[in-house]
Amino acid sequence: MTFFNDFIREVIETGILLFVYFMMRILVSKLVRRFAAITHRIEHRTNLVIKYINLLSTILAIIALTLIWGVQAKDIIIAVSSITTIVGVAMFAQWSILSNITSGIILFFSFPFKIGDVIRIHDKDFPIIAEIEDIRAFHVALITKEGEIIIYPNNLLFQKGISIMKTHFEDIDFTD
The missing domain is CATH 2.30.30.60 (SH3 type barrels.)
Structure with a gap:
């Protein structure tokens, strides 16, 4: 019981964050599906865009959770920049994959x-x-x-x- 007494603020903030996170996932999914239905988009393309958006929101939620639980912002920046550097170097040869994914998302929304x-x-x-x-x-x-x-x-x-x-x-x- 001392855990909850010592970390009541963090537990409440985590609960609020998780509630907002799941509600945003549902809302974004419905908005993208509504956009796809109005503009007659293909179902599997709609699902891909939703996956990409959910991945981004999950990364942001993890960063927010680490801030809530007391990890210093400078430590997060150092860790993220280190990971980004490693991934950037590893993916440099694979830039076309990222370019094609980005182009696929743009094609989904502009769809000429x-x-x-x-x-x-x-x-x-x-x-x-x-x-x-x-x-x-x-x-x-x-x-x-x-x-x-x-x-x-x-x-x-x-x-x-x-x-x-x-x-x-x-x-x-x-x-x-």
Whole structure:
């Protein structure tokens, strides 16, 4: 019983934080799902965005808990900067993965095209005209008129010019 007497403030703050954390997760999940339903987003893409947001909120809640229980802010900053440095060095070679995840989230919210659209990717060396078959967290699956499946990284969709042509290959005149 002395634990609760000695740490009553920390226990109450932890309870409030956990309540707010779980309520925010529910609220954010509902808001993202509502946005996805209004804008006709794909369910598995919606779930990915919710996972990313939940991961960020969990990290912030852990930081808040360490502050509540008396860990000094400078100690947290030192630990976070050390971890960030190690992860940054380890992930430097994997920057494209992070770039593709970020691009996938941006595509989810801005979503300039949808599955079934035929797009033209304006690439000087490798121009592509293909129908969007699937949109994932890391890449977009495209299928050409000849049936060739192309996996195109999300981050390149932001680096190249893209024309949204029509919704089906049958409607496109390839003679131009």
